[in-house]
Amino acid sequence: MPLPTQKKFIRLPLVQEFLRGTGGEAAIGVAAFCEKKGKRVTDEEIAKKMKVKVTEIRTVLNRLHYRGIACYKKTKNKRNGWYNYTWEIKKQRIVELILEKQKENIKKLEEKQNFEKDYSFFGCKNNCSIVPFEIAAEYQFKCPECGNTMNSFDYTKKLVGINKQIDTMKKEIGQLEKIV
Ligand SMILES: [Zn+2]
Incomplete structure (x- = not known):
């Protein structure tokens, strides 16, 4: 069955209430942004878009990760040798938990x-x-x-x-x- 459009999904009051309760107020924005992007994003990208501190975004992502809602992928940046974390939100998991x-x-x-x-x-x-x-x-x-x-x-x-x-x-x- 096809998933409803992200707009509709994130707008469901039940989904918003759940995200707020699980990751705090900013979790709604984080999930909406990730959904809209449709691909993995970095915490910096989210922070920039939402105009909030990256530490705040990390807190939200960690809370969501704890419940299996946000998943990350670790990749090594070949230029500077640092690790990049790119995130995605598991819509299915949100539905399951609700x-x-x-x-x-x-x-x-x-x-x-x-x-x-x-x-x-x-x-x-x-x-x-x-x-x-x-x-x-x-x-x-x-x-x-x-x-x-x-x-x-x-x-x-x-x-x-x-x-x-x-x-x-x-x-x-x-x-x-x-x-x-
Ligand atoms: Zn009485």
Whole structure:
């Protein structure tokens, strides 16, 4: 299956969020530049293009390298004998890591959803703490913190929120799965 154009890929909010979380704000620019170039680039080239210090670019690349997203090739410069490092960004790896994380997030949300569906919770009007029925009963339905009555807590709204979150994530995953 053909990969979507780099523009579209880097613009996906999920991809941007992931890059930011993994390599810092500049990681988005670094990935976008590498994608646009379509060939291996040096850290100096990226730094020059982005108008930031090369040390900052190296930090970003190292963070991305740690997760297998950025890969480098070492070549010896015949003229001065120094080593050149040229970098590329593995789009496929980004997709893999995001999918992994999102699937985990969905699993957690679904567990939470089931838990909250199966248990009734109690809380005071100040929302000091939300506790299951057994605990609330031990407190005789008086909030241990503020002394107000603890009432059954309405989770319907919260569940709707969780469901929406899950739906959005599944849609985003669908978009990414097309890329793999
Ligand atoms: Zn309270």
